[in-house]
Amino acid sequence: MNYPYQINSFDQYQSDYKRSVADPEGFWAGIAENFSWRRKWDKVLEWNFKDPRVEWFMGGKLNITENCLDRHLEKKGDVPAIIWEPNNPEEKSRTLTYSELHKEVCRFANVLKNNGVVKGDRVCIYMGMVPELSVALLACARIGAIHSVIFGGFSAQSIADRLQDARAEYIITCDGAFRGAKDIPLKAIIDDALVTCSFVKRVIVFERTKTPVSMIKGRDVWWLDEMKNAGDDCPAEEMDAEDLLFILYTSGSTGKPKGVVHTCAGYMIWAAYTFVNVFQYQPGDVHFCTADIGWITGHSYIVYGPLAAGATTMIFEGIPTYPDAGRFWEIVDKHNVNILYTAPTAIRSLMSYGTAPLENKNLSSLKTLGTVGEPINEEAWHWYDQHIGKGKCPIVDTWWQTETGGVLISNLAGVTPAKPGYATLPLPGVQPVLLDEKGQIIEGNDVSGNLCIRFPWPGILRTTYGDHERCRTTYFTAYENLYFTGDGCLRDADGFYRITGRVDDVLNVSGHRIGTAEVENAINMHSGVIESAVVGFPHEIKGQGIYAYVIFTGNLEGDLTRKDIAQTVTRIIGPIAKPDKIQFVTGLPKTRSGKIMRRILRKIAEGEMSQLGDTSTLLDPAVVEEIKKGKL
Numbered sequence: 001m002n003y004p005y006q007i008n009s010f011d012q013y014q015s016d017y018k019r020s021v022a023d024p025e026g027f028w029a030g031i032a033e034n035f036s037w038r039r040k041w042d043k044v045l046e047w048n049f050k051d052p053r054v055e056w057f058m059g060g061k062l063n064i065t066e067n068c069l070d071r072h073l074e075k076k077g078d079v080p081a082i083i084w085e086p087n088n089p090e091e092k093s094r095t096l097t098y099s100e101l102h103k104e105v106c107r108f109a110n111v112l113k114n115n116g117v118v119k120g121d122r123v124c125i126y127m128g129m130v131p132e133l134s135v136a137l138l139a140c141a142r143i144g145a146i147h148s149v150i151f152g153g154f155s156a157q158s159i160a161d162r163l164q165d166a167r168a169e170y171i172i173t174c175d176g177a178f179r180g181a182k183d184i185p186l187k188a189i190i191d192d193a194l195v196t197c198s199f200v201k202r203v204i205v206f207e208r209t210k211t212p213v214s215m216i217k218g219r220d221v222w223w224l225d226e227m228k229n230a231g232d233d234c235p236a237e238e239m240d241a242e243d244l245l246f247i248l249y250t251s252g253s254t255g256k257p258k259g260v261v262h263t264c265a266g267y268m269i270w271a272a273y274t275f276v277n278v279f280q281y282q283p284g285d286v287h288f289c290t291a292d293i294g295w296i297t298g299h300s301y302i303v304y305g306p307l308a309a310g311a312t313t314m315i316f317e318g319i320p321t322y323p324d325a326g327r328f329w330e331i332v333d334k335h336n337v338n339i340l341y342t343a344p345t346a347i348r349s350l351m352s353y354g355t356a357p358l359e360n361k362n363l364s365s366l367k368t369l370g371t372v373g374e375p376i377n378e379e380a381w382h383w384y385d386q387h388i389g390k391g392k393c394p395i396v397d398t399w400w401q402t403e404t405g406g407v408l409i410s411n412l413a414g415v416t417p418a419k420p421g422y423a424t425l426p427l428p429g430v431q432p433v434l435l436d437e438k439g440q441i442i443e444g445n446d447v448s449g450n451l452c453i454r455f456p457w458p459g460i461l462r463t464t465y466g467d468h469e470r471c472r473t474t475y476f477t478a479y480e481n482l483y484f485t486g487d488g489c490l491r492d493a494d495g496f497y498r499i500t501g502r503v504d505d506v507l508n509v510s511g512h513r514i515g516t517a518e519v520e521n522a523i524n525m526h527s528g529v530i531e532s533a534v535v536g537f538p539h540e541i542k543g544q545g546i547y548a549y550v551i552f553t554g555n556l557e558g559d560l561t562r563k564d565i566a567q568t569v570t571r572i573i574g575p576i577a578k579p580d581k582i583q584f585v586t587g588l589p590k591t592r593s594g595k596i597m598r599r600i601l602r603k604i605a606e607g608e609m610s611q612l613g614d615t616s617t618l619l620d621p622a623v624v625e626e627i628k629k630g631k632l
């Protein structure tokens with residue numbers, strides 16, 4: 001038994017689960033005892049899903065960085081906290097022990113203070129995958145500033161939208177980021193974003209790529225220069241359990257991403273508890289989560305979960321296929337990785353290169369494999385199991401969301417049963433229910449419906465930044481007194497859960513959440529576009545691809561126009577939202593009330609032409625024939 005809150009057997013899982021439902025407050029108070037508090041809570045939980053209002057560990061005082069750093073110093077000061085592997089395998093990797101990371105974080109926290117950042121300020125972080133990215137998050141948390149990390153694949157326009165929404169006056173960025181053969185000019189993109197964000201007071205720039213940048217006098221400063229003038233003693237700010245820890249923007253079914261808000265204590269406990277239990281982390285293990293810290297997976301399972309557990313966490317700067325498709329396996333071999341956590345899209349992509357990239361790679365250090373982000377197809381699951389796990393590593397299929405803070409449904413590695421394609425069973429504290437179209441709860445097994453959760457867990461989102469009403473309508477009004485996930489789900493005869501995908505207008509492209517309305521808005525920015533409709537289609541590697549139907553006016557030049565439109569999307573959202581297919585049409589299938597019938601467009605994009613269902617209610621049924629003929 002390595003962590004007092006570690007579940008060691010299926011029996012224990014079952015009894016812990018029961019206890020977490022029968023006495024949630026007692027159960028979570030027991031878990032919370034294992035963390036370090038400045039002051040213990042007065043009350044464990046108060047909640048209602050009407051407002052909604054969820055508060056955990058009320059009156060409790062703490063700082064998450066004391067839990068992630070200070071409390072490990074005595075026994076684990078010399079243990080690696082972060083192992084960093086650069087994009088270029090020729091460059092040296094770096095290790096930061098807990099003492100070193102603590103010192104860096106304190107120093108950079110002082111840099112933030114010296115630059116005017118105070119508790120409650122929003123700090124936007126737009127960096128590549130360097131150890132300093134983790135340092136930046138933790139330094140914010142140390143002084144009570146609220147970080148909002150933006151993934152490097154988002155455009156200047158997306159950054160500006162988020163900066164304005166969060167009213168973030170401080171930015172931490174890099175000159176550039178190395179990703180595979182590319183060098184992304186992060187600072188230049190920030191400069192573009194700031195043209196419309198004159199409220200930004202300070203940009204702190206970490207030098208990574210030596211890409212030439214223009215530094216604006218009075219606004220921009222270098223990370224390294226600032227660090228020279230900063231002391232390395234920085235007492236942690238005392239935070240309330242429910243003070244904001246971070247905002248992370250995520251896509252939904254409307255055109256505008258929402259700032260999901262997580263708070264200090266509940267998020268910390270959820271990230272650490274799920275990290276230890278899902279992956280069955282043992283002290284000394286090297287944990288390699290391949291996500292980017294710009295997504296929730298990186299927040300919870302590269303930074304906060306592992307560090308709160310005193311674990312050793314890998315940060316990989318590059319991509320799975322650079323310099324070749326053997327890179328992950330080379331990293332596993334080189335750093336003796338014990339836990340590998342990646343996305344089905346990465347597995348499918350690497351699978352397509354065959355087993356040659358695995359030759360001469362020693363993967364025997366691996367104990368546990370994990371997947372996240374989208375449903376995993378059986379073929380990919382078995383390839384992962386056989387070729388990477390050599391048939392001896394449990395695979396955890398972890399279902400969760402930005403909004404949930406950490407894993408909600410997953411098997412626990414080697415402790416609870418796995419089933420290919422299934423996330424399997426809920427973690428203690430998680431009470432899933434399935435709903436039918438009429439809003440009735442579906443009881444029993446061998447059923448499917450819309451997935452909701454009927455009781456709060458410590459890591460649930462608290463609000464959407466600056467717009468609580470939006471949080472309520474998005475998650476808590478579809479079904480009364482339930483949190484609605486937006487996912488469809490099947491519960492099999494044994495009570496195991498299988499997530500079948502989104503039931504709203506949200507796409508999952510390579511594990512990235514993208515709203516169809518967002519992409520449509522971006523396409524419509526092109527001056528030649530009259531109207532557009534975006535749907536997903538099955539894509540062999542990405543899971544889902546983006547299919548756009550576009551009504552275009554003026555000079556249509558086929559592929560040239562397509563490229564132009566794709567470029568517009570890249571400019572407005574970023575390269576991750578670029579449509580895979582653009583079909584020009586003269587009309588869209590609409591109901592008499594003017595609503596686009598996406599179901600029909602989806603079927604056509606999927607190639608299921610014969611199953612379009614009833615089209616007689618359409619304003620102009622002939623348009624469907626034209627669209628079918630022009631399918632790409």
Ligand code: 7RM
Nearest residue numbers: 372373374375397398399400401402499513
């Ligand atoms: C962690 C993350 C959330 C959406 C979610 C699902 C899908 C995530 C799985 C999955 C099937 C899984 N956060 N999803 N994990 N679907 N099996 N194991 O991905 O906010 O970016 O996306 O991703 O649709 O609602 S996210």
